[in-house]
Amino acid sequence: MLTGLSGSGKSTIARSVATRLVEAGTPVTLLDGDVVRRHLTAGLGFSAADRRTNVRRIGWVAAEVAHHGGIAVCSPIAPEDAVRRDVAAMAAARGARFVLVHVATPLAECERRDRKGLYARARRGEIPDFTGISAPYDVPEHPDLRIDTTGRDVERCADEVLALLAPAGEAPDAR
Numbered sequence: 669m670l671t672g673l674s675g676s677g678k679s680t681i682a683r684s685v686a687t688r689l690v691e692a693g694t695p696v697t698l699l700d701g702d703v704v705r706r707h708l709t710a711g712l713g714f715s716a717a718d719r720r721t722n723v724r725r726i727g728w729v730a731a732e733v734a735h736h737g738g739i740a741v742c743s744p745i746a747p748e749d750a751v752r753r754d755v756a757a758m759a760a761a762r763g764a765r766f767v768l769v770h771v772a773t774p775l776a777e778c779e780r781r782d783r784k785g786l787y788a789r790a791r792r793g794e795i796p797d798f799t800g801i802s803a804p805y806d807v808p809e810h811p812d813l814r815i816d817t818t819g820r821d822v823e824r825c826a827d828e829v830l831a832l833l834a835p836a837g838e839a840p841d842a843r
């Protein structure tokens with residue numbers, strides 16, 4: 669799971685990692701934010717309760733995928749530490765390895781990117797409960813990997829994630 673603020677680079681890195689795993693012949697399920705919210709968690713909003721449900725459902729599906737020998741790459745904001753730990757526990761219960769990557773691009777850089785114009789709208793008060801502006805984000809204390817993408821090449825960031833997967837024998841060729 670890649671966690672981090674909106675615009676930190678989670679989806680971009682997740683797509684690169686997934687592509688390279690597929691190229692290496694590893695079965696991958698990409699649980700990307702927009703698609704997940706359109707299908708698996710359609711109807712949920714951004715209240716704390718809805719975010720918990722969203723992230724737990726993603727975690728449940730990811731654990732099932734991993735239980736059956738695949739790799740699930742998911743990239744929700746997942747702002748709550750307790751919920752990320754729930755997901756880790758779900759994975760463990762299915763005998764799956766859980767890897768947490770904190771995409772730690774600072775808020776100022778995410779806001780500078782503002783690809784979807786959401787930060788500007790949040791600053792104007794048009795989006796309530798916007799993560800990092802008016803809703804909390806618990807910085808993971810002990811992620812398996814922390815990446816600040818500022819000024820970094822996407823593929824080099826993906827390299828770091830893939831290197832993390834390799835020790836368990838997962839897709840070393842993808843590097």
Ligand SMILES: Nc1ncnc2c1ncn2[C@@H]1O[C@H](COP(=O)(O)OS(=O)(=O)O)[C@@H](OP(=O)(O)O)[C@H]1O
Pocket residue numbers: 673674675679701705714718719720722723743744745746747784786795796797798799803
């Ligand atoms: N209030 C608020 N706060 C944060 N983000 C918001 C909000 N409203 C809409 N969006 C858009 O929804 C994307 C985050 O959805 P997630 O499912 O990853 O969020 S969460 O894990 O349930 O907290 C996030 O996409 P990413 O930019 O890909 O992170 C935003 O584009």
Ligand SMILES: Nc1ncnc2c1ncn2[C@@H]1O[C@H](COP(=O)(O)OP(=O)(O)O)[C@@H](O)[C@H]1O
Pocket residue numbers: 672673674675676677678679680681743781783817818819820821822823825
């Ligand atoms: N090293 C990097 N890794 C990931 N994204 C990067 C990097 N450098 C610049 N970016 C840019 O930052 C933006 C991140 O957007 P996105 O991946 O949708 O973030 P998130 O999924 O966290 O909201 C994209 O426009 C991407 O091109």
